[in-house]
Amino acid sequence: NNTPHDRFSNRGMTLEKDINDTNNYYLSRGLCVIHKKPTPVQIVKVDYPKRSAAVIKEAYFKQASTTDYNGLYKGRYIDFEAKETKNKTSFPLSNFHQHQIDHMEDIVKHEGICFVIIRFQAYNESYVFPAVKLFPYWHRQFKDGRKSIPYTAVKDEGTLIPASFPALVDYLTVVDEIFF
Amino acid sequence: NNTPHDRFSNRGMTLEKDINDTNNYYLSRGLCVIHKKPTPVQIVKVDYPKRSAAVIKEAYFKQASTTDYNGLYKGRYIDFEAKETKNKTSFPLSNFHQHQIDHMEDIVKHEGICFVIIRFQAYNESYVFPAVKLFPYWHRQFKDGRKSIPYTAVKDEGTLIPASFPALVDYLTVVDEIFF
Numbered sequence: 001n002n003t004p005h006d007r008f009s010n011r012g013m014t015l016e017k018d019i020n021d022t023n024n025y026y027l028s029r030g031l032c033v034i035h036k037k038p039t040p041v042q043i044v045k046v047d048y049p050k051r052s053a054a055v056i057k058e059a060y061f062k063q064a065s066t067t068d069y070n071g072l073y074k075g076r077y078i079d080f081e082a083k084e085t086k087n088k089t090s091f092p093l094s095n096f097h098q099h100q101i102d103h104m105e106d107i108v109k110h111e112g113i114c115f116v117i118i119r120f121q122a123y124n125e126s127y128v129f130p131a132v133k134l135f136p137y138w139h140r141q142f143k144d145g146r147k148s149i150p151y152t153a154v155k156d157e158g159t160l161i162p163a164s165f166p167a168l169v170d171y172l173t174v175v176d177e178i179f180f
Numbered sequence: 181n182n183t184p185h186d187r188f189s190n191r192g193m194t195l196e197k198d199i200n201d202t203n204n205y206y207l208s209r210g211l212c213v214i215h216k217k218p219t220p221v222q223i224v225k226v227d228y229p230k231r232s233a234a235v236i237k238e239a240y241f242k243q244a245s246t247t248d249y250n251g252l253y254k255g256r257y258i259d260f261e262a263k264e265t266k267n268k269t270s271f272p273l274s275n276f277h278q279h280q281i282d283h284m285e286d287i288v289k290h291e292g293i294c295f296v297i298i299r300f301q302a303y304n305e306s307y308v309f310p311a312v313k314l315f316p317y318w319h320r321q322f323k324d325g326r327k328s329i330p331y332t333a334v335k336d337e338g339t340l341i342p343a344s345f346p347a348l349v350d351y352l353t354v355v356d357e358i359f360f
């Protein structure tokens with residue numbers, strides 16, 4: 001569960017770090033321009049000491065209204081969220097907020113490429129799970145549906161991301177396969 | 181000059197606010213999905229009080245490595261930076277950092293739509309100035325060129341953005357004209 005607290009205290013940051021490293025590699029090779037968005041912060045108090053940089057003295061983590069990553073690949077807009085779970089049998093939908101789902105639905109409507117990267121830590125497997133396959137699970141949970149996506153469904157409906165070096169989470173190869 | 185200090189202390193935020201309002205209107209009308217990226221902050225110290233939200237106690241503004249805004253419009257990737265100046269005769273290139281120019285050059289290379297919105301506060305005029313027209317001015321300054329873009333050049337090579345309500349900076353109409 002990737003709350004701001006978790007994010008800062010370093011739990012659940014492995015996937016994010018792996019993707020950031022992969023993006024830096026992609027960028028250096030000129031393959032795409034995809035960046036992590038900065039963590040949204042509500043700034044309350046700032047000091048402006050003379051002769052040195054402004055210091056933020058009070059601020060709070062805000063809930064993100066969009067996704068973690070976006071950018072440009074082969075002339076197409078790309079947008080995705082990265083989530084990992086310790087769970088072995090399913091991926092809990094509580095990892096998402098309604099805002100993020102709304103955003104992903106907008107992206108699909110406007111013909112962007114949109115997906116989630118889901119990592120099962122127990123198996124060290126990361127999957128590209130297209131947003132259009134996520135939406136039915138999300139909406140079903142509110143009408144007596146289950147509140148998670150079974151691991152087997154992620155395996156079946158998603159695509160395993162190959163790991164290599166330095167592309168630790170080489171998701172562009174999967175994007176090529178699914179969206180181009 | 182849109183340094184983090186300026187940004188927080190509210191100077192030079194009018195254009196940003198006008199664009200954010202315009203984007204919210206665009207989003208609500210389903211015209212595009214374009215957001216301001218959060219201000220990048222380097223977090224140094226966080227308190228986790230019991231029974232209440234984490235409080236950031238020490239943090240610093242970081243220089244942005246990309247641009248202010250990006251998103252998706254009519255299936256195309258859009259990326260832009262917003263800058264305003266009090267200057268009446270030219271727009272100083274010191275408003276940009278090399279990082280941002282590098283980023284914009286990458287976007288153009290990968291076939292994204294990329295531009296700057298430049299506002300001359302004295303005239304209350306905002307222009308779409310395409311990134312490809314900015315690059316020559318940027319590079320020329322290092323070989324005895326001038327360190328600003330003349331107001332007349334912004335007028336000639338850029339396109340004046342119409343202001344309406346609630347689209348205070350109705351840049352999509354200009355994007356339609358230039359890029360589609």
Ligand SMILES: [Mg+2]
Nearest residue numbers: 002068082083
């Ligand atoms: Mg995430």
Ligand SMILES: [Mg+2]
Nearest residue numbers: 182248262263
């Ligand atoms: Mg700006």
